Amino acid sequence: MxxxxxxxxxxxxxxxxxxxxxxxxxxxxxxxxxxxxxxxxxxxxxxxxxxxxxxxxxxxxxxxxxxxxxxxxxxxETTVVVVPKDHLVTAADEVTLDDLADEVLLHPLDDVLDWDRPPGEPAFERPATTPDAVELVAANVGLLVVPQSLARLYHRRDLTYRPVTDAPRSxxxxxxxxxxxxxxxxxxxxxxRGRTVNSTRGRTAAKPQAERTGTRQKPSAARSAGAKPTGAKSAGRTARGRTGAAKPAPRRGKPRRRS
CATH class of the missing domain: 3.40.190.10 (Periplasmic binding protein-like II)
Structure with a gap:
């Protein structure tokens, strides 16, 4: 890189x-x-x-x-045809290029679809830009086939669009x-690509939990790591007292006289 x-x-x-x-x-x-x-x-x-x-x-x-x-x-993107709201095309949910064969299709100079020219009847001249072509559609000069995002970008209230199933796509x-x-x-x-901030392609690896929070190890963690717990001797004495307690010493003193 x-x-x-x-x-x-x-x-x-x-x-x-x-x-x-x-x-x-x-x-x-x-x-x-x-x-x-x-x-x-x-x-x-x-x-x-x-x-x-x-x-x-x-x-x-x-x-x-x-x-x-x-x-x-x-x-x-889906390719659509931009038409006036009262056009016959709006009666269908989607159309094909054959359905547009008798229509005047505008071909702006900044067209982004991969074709030499759209099917149908050619317009008298090519509009300079896609926004210019949209204005001509609104004036009932012809129809316009574009990617759906451009139809949305240059949307007008008096226009709508329908998907063209077999048109080139961008x-x-x-x-x-x-x-x-x-x-x-x-x-x-x-x-x-949707990588998260903790992705392996990220700049820094995640720090250990103890380092991130600044907390100390608990005594139980220390014992599990091999540290000797405090009070071990007293615990040992207590354990011995439970398992092997010494017998009480015999009582000493003079025997009592019998009467």
Missing amino acids: TGSQESPSFRLAHVPGATPAKWVRIWNERLPGVPLTLLQVTAAQAPEALRAGEADAGLVRLPVDRAFLSAIPLYT SIALSWPEEATTDLVEEFIGIV
Whole structure:
């Protein structure tokens, strides 16, 4: 592992839709003296931010360049179609791509799904961003297929969404430069993987109970360790008195005269 010296802070990049709040809370509880700074980047910007050293690690969307970046896949998202609340799609609990074949499907330039273009009828032009595409859905220009986290992030009251069972899916991973696996990166990996503070991968081993509490050993513990108990002689005398007590001495004196 490289990077033996810990930096005074830890910088975590995260893409839209990723939710680092739980892990940040655990970090602040375990390492209160090391501030964690969040850096929001687009899915396209995330790998370059890690390459340039702008962040120590990042919650990114796969795939990443494994020749330079290490990555731990965390979860794969459900893909949904965003539609107006009065659209026919809302009559079903879930849909397929065939169900959307006659719909105009928007394809924003920052699309994170692994396809050249979505099925269905293409829009007149591609929106610049996913939020722009959501606005067009609200204007009844077309529909939008995205990971569920983005549908929630850009939610509007007049829109809803349904799962698309056979659409490509997007996965979130924890990634960092392989040559910059610092102690703080290892700490964050442990938090993400659910290691406890007393894990064998922790920084310090648990101290013995007596050392943690500062209590002394009880006499019983000392005797069990081979220490000679106090009052051993008197105990021995008492024991001998019970098992072999001496007979009383005969009475001495002149015999009485008989009358």
